[in-house]
Amino acid sequence: MKRAIFNDRLLPYLLLGPQLIVTLVFFIWPSGEAIWQSMLLEDAFGGSSRFVWFRNFERLFDDEGYWASFETTAIFSIAVATIGLALALLLATTADRSLRGAGAYRSLLIWPYAVAPAVAGVLWGFLFNPGAGLLPYYLNLMGVAWNHQINGNQALLLVIAAACWNQVSYNFVFFLAGLQSIPRALIEAAAIDGAGPGRRFWSIVFPLLAPTGFFLLVVNIIYAFFGTFGIIDALTKGGPARSTEILVYKVYSDGFRGQDFGGSAAQSAILMGIVVVLTVVQFRFIERRIHY
């Protein structure tokens, strides 16, 4: 942590004020209410309301579907993070080879990050639409019966692909920047010592990229956990048979589609707990490793 340098009684509070107010009013307060609701048994419109302590949580932990959603979230996040990072690293290392047209490649690879998850979901849904889509038609010709509306594994594959597509450019940008900041001299020296490209990558480039990689890993996991809501909503709505229902989608789906408010609020509270833990981990452990 930096040495704090200025001293002033009032100024820091004034500077922090706007952000603190916005956070308290639009974040902490609603979150508190969500936690309170997690201990109530209510009808949808809040007409009848009973305080039931932790019954919603008990019900949740008894529900196989909730544990299945944890599992789905884990598979989904790990897949999105590893595939997204690996592909981005591959593309970035190739683009870093100061090739002709590297700028054009970069422009072509960078923009999916700007596409709204909800729109990305609509695009991929159309591409893979079992009725009218392009890919199912050709997959069928090759003997693969594609229907992600029935087949849960295919649905999971599809949302993973769409999420990676949406995120890979962000990873690519960071890896490319990280690669370009590695001193050329270091690599040239290794080349003179007779290290081939593969060796150079694993013994020099990869360790130097590790901090970037750690940072991206956190960003990607957060993205997979929470940022993919729009993609899942537009593509599968958690189906078929809840096979793509990740935790954040289940909060929404149980609350508003199934109208189980207490259960949904309990899930929100648990998610908030996970987030706090992730944040602490990020600042206490991972950040240290990135810096030193």
Add this chain to the structure above:
Amino acid sequence: MVENRPWLTVLSHLVLLAGCLVIVLPVWVAFVASTHEAATMLRPPAPMIPGTHLLDNYATVLFEGFGQASRVPQWLVLFNSLVMALGITIGKIAISITAAFAIVYFRFPLRMTCFWLIFVTLMLPVEVRIVPTFSVVASLGMLDSYAGLIIPLIASATATFLFRQFFLSVPDEMAEAARVDGAGPLRFFRDILLPMSRNSIAALFVIQFIYGWNQHLWPLLITTKESFYTIVMTVSRQANVQDGVVQWNLIMALGILAMLPPVLVIVFMQRQFVRGLTDTEK
């Protein structure tokens, strides 16, 4: 390049081309769909070559609108998206840069409390606390207003986090020197830190503009007047047809329009974007 290995160059080009192809495919298919008639899109396989209805479809979407009550022209919808995106961008950058400045450069009571209060919001999306957030916004009378579209979404710490990372990487000597010269904290902030943060600000501009432009569920919930609708909302609302005919050609035209502005922003600002991110992330 360190040494010349032609096969490696060819391989690199192949890898990059394959990557670009996969990246472009969904959008190409969408674009092609937006140039055909509705009936063509209902029979498999969807075409790969653009059709002849490009102008018709885009004219329908832009000037006639489809499935709308008061026929709010799409320029207004696009304008709303722009206001929302810019409002979020500017607001977030403004409040985060000062907050990060306070956290990094001052020592004061409750500093860590403030730090954690702000940073727990780093990751949690609005979807998981949507009902209580809505009540707060409603009780403040901010439904159906630009303020309601913008301010609640400013409450997240991504920008504060990035500014903090950047400030931490600024050598302590700079502030030390400023203090020796007799410059107060605000002078230091304005004359030294702000100009140095140019790249970070540019990068955040890109990130937040995209974030703001791409919001979907929040604007859907808090707007009831079509004069406050945004474009991304409109796309998914058309894809959500119950029992009716899905007009893929028009939806895709709308989708292309909706993704164009943020894509242009990132393509034209990619250099600043990359530089800003690598400045902060060290």
Add this chain to the structure above:
Amino acid sequence: MKMSRILAAVAAGVMLATSQAALAATEIQWWHAMGGNLGETVDQLAAQFNASQSDYKVVPVFKGSYTETLTAAIAAFRARQNAHPHIVQVFEVGTATMMAAKGATYPVHQLMADANEPFDPKAYIGPVYGYYATTDGKLLSMPFNSSTPVFYWNKEMFQKAGLDPNKGPRSWQDVGEMGKKLVASGAKCGFTPQWQTWTLIENFGAWHNLPYATGENGFASTDIELKFNDTARVTLIQALSDWSKEKVFVYGGREGKSTAMFTGGDCGMHIGSSASAAAIEKALGAEKVGTTMMPVWGDTKPQNSIIGGATLWALQGKPKEEYKGVAKFFTFLSRGDVQAKWHQETGYVPITASAEGITAQAGFYQKFPGRDIAIKQLQLNAPTINSKGLRIGNFVQIRDVVDEELEAVWAGQKTAQQALDTAVSRGNKLLKDFQAAN
């Protein structure tokens, strides 16, 4: 910061311009889930009502999918800032939830009485009205977009298979025979149903006069048990499962997803919502589509089918005089000519008998043969306690359970008997949860 001030000024100007016109009349907010072409018809209906009188102005607001619309209404109602709409469109499976929400909804029969608005229950088509009424015939919510499953077939594919292109199946046994011929002639699939829980379980029950649950399908009580694992339904599901081995039956996904397999020319036969007619005709060409009533098992005499779709609920908490406008609008929506227009443009069934008459007189059914099948099915016989409709708590989750269990049958993991038995016991648990929460 200057930029945002300019934007705010522009925004204020826009707001002023749009709000001025509305000052004169009392606004009635109507939140709905009708996107695309349906949304356009909804807007036209509101415009027509607004033009017909000057005291009230109905403002239709599209709020996304049914789930999103309900989310928005619940969030707005719970905020207690008078931001909620007067009228909200809710899917039929939400009926039990809406009824349980005491103090939130304003039953239509009471609303009409309080507003002194004349209201005649007999004008409405039985199964449409009954689905949303109490056991003693008091209407709770206003039927709006209702549909019922009908049987479609592809005439071109029938011809190719050597079948009479103008004659659909009468019984499920016919479906099996025809399916075999279709597959033999090279079709990828014989038959696929839409919304399998609604068509194969719920409507099959009503059509054969079999109960879905005790307590008059939930109308008479909330303390009920599911009953749909009877011999007739087990036999049907088992038959379909057997047929799926030869592609006579192919499962095409939940909700309306399988329709794409019918419109894409993979399947020759389809049970689908009557509201899908326009989309199906558009994709295949109207002349290639045949429509008939749902098949029966063997020689059973069909009873009547039940509806699906959504209704309009009035929400509490608005000034009394504004509900007069809501009542007037409901009367307007029930008018014969309005219903006829809605029916013809969307494919939903009309809610009043007079609308059907108007449509028939206009020669609509000659021009679009098959569009009258839905109404005929609904009115085939006076509804019994088994065919009036369903009032099931946690219905969304129960349908999910039935979907899951049926999918296990289609995947060959369970027999029909096992799957339906499990579905019933899992569903009963959800019913107990609902009873506890409300």
